[in-house]
Amino acid sequence: MPMDFKTALFYILSAILVIAALRVVTARNPVHAALFLVLAFFNASGLWLLLQAEFLAIALIVVYVGAVMVLFLFVVMMLDINLERLRQGFWNNLWLGGPIAVLMVIEMIAVLSARSFGLDAMPVPADPATGYSNTKALGAAIYTEYVYPFELASVILLVALIAAVVLTLRKRKDTKKLNPSEQVAVQRKDRVRIVSMPVEKD
């Protein structure tokens, strides 16, 4: 049976996604790892586009690729990461980490595999009518039905944001901080004093 275009696209995107995700963990260079993570985000966004969830797909790119990963790269590039030290104790911890990883894979397969996921309980939604906007539907759901959970989540994020600022805030005495409005408001008489002196004769 020949695959239709969408299925083929799904397999291509998924294959690149899995390979990129593996390379995030195995890449020797942390900057490469971060860039592979960007690639993984891209392909995940492609998968969402295939599901006709264009708002979520583009939001993934805007938020994670456009902002979060940029700052991530910013930090990773500044750090002098010693890979040898990070790799120390890999074999010593493998006896504990390995089985846990295997257990997690088995659990995920158990939950997400087609048989137990209950695809029959959640049939494929009917093709939306023309003029149906995914973005509009999502907005309506968030701001009417789920407005309290949404507001709660935003307040929690705000608290986290303020907490992060407060934790890293320190008053330094040696900063040469300038106040631009004071700088602009400077008048000549604040800086220059014209002294009239009588001519000194020899």
Add this chain to the structure above:
Amino acid sequence: MENAVLSFFQWFWNLFGLWDPLWAMIEPVWPLVWVLMKIVAIIVPLMLTVAYLTLAERKVIGYMQVRLGPNRVGPMGLLQPIADGMKLFFKEVLVPSGANKKLFLFGPILAIAPALAAWAVVPFFDGGALANIDAGLLYILAMTSMGIYGIIIAGWASNSKYPFLGAMRSSAQMVSYEIAMGLALICVLMVSNSLNLTEIVRAQDRGWFADHGVGFMSWNWLPLLPMFVVYFISGVAETGRAPFDVIEGESEIVAGHMVEYSGMAFAMFFLAEYANMILVATLTSILFLGGWLSPVGFLPDGFHWLAIKISFFLLLYLWFRATFPRYRYDQIMRLGWKVFIPLTLVWIFVIGSWMVSPWNIFK
């Protein structure tokens, strides 16, 4: 338009009596060929505009400084961009010995690809967009936020001090101004009730003024005046042009991320920068100045109006460069975070309250 193009081809190839066998071959892939033709029809004029924008920049700044600008190659220096292009094309692309070779060559590609991809959703006239998608504005935001990777990767892969400083500066600056830009866009999509760029232009054609023949008063620039200014200034900062050009900052960090590049690799960054400038000018015209709409009722709408509006904003870019001294870095951050973002947030509330009040004009 598709039919017109098809019938032209039919007429042309029928001159040689070749139409029927040719069409039998092309018909199965015609939709693909049609899209490719539209892409070429966007990219080629864009690249020509980039080439002549560089000439216009040197000429305009020259006249502003009472010089003549380039005037040796061709009549009035009109062939200067061609000469520049040929020079860059035939120069060797040097890769520094300490550089990460793959990423070093990947950087320019990552810079130019989003700069071109963003044009896919731009409507040039009514119905004249390559892809008239619903979430067009979001797509543009996504693509413009990608452009920064080219700069960061180039800065890091060069393995050199100045490019790295340039990359760090650009990542901080672009992320900051993206927020102000995005918040300004929220106001636009609130009043036009759509994310589709064609719809946003059409929404500006409605209103009391548009009905009375003075359409330019109905455009978004008037009710959203602060956002119009914030958007364009953020756009200048986002493209890293003067007076926000600390990314290149030739007197401080030589040329930032481009120090180690030569030949076509350098030209790619150049093309990406200018393509982004034209994109910001186009978006400002579409979102705030009514795109292809005519300013007055008795003149017909059309692409020429969009071209005039784009040229005006491009002139502003050059004018800024000739006029303002470069911002200090902390002042750039202050302007972005302490002035623009609070202003846009307040204006979202103002527009929101206006829209639920009885004086709502955006219907």
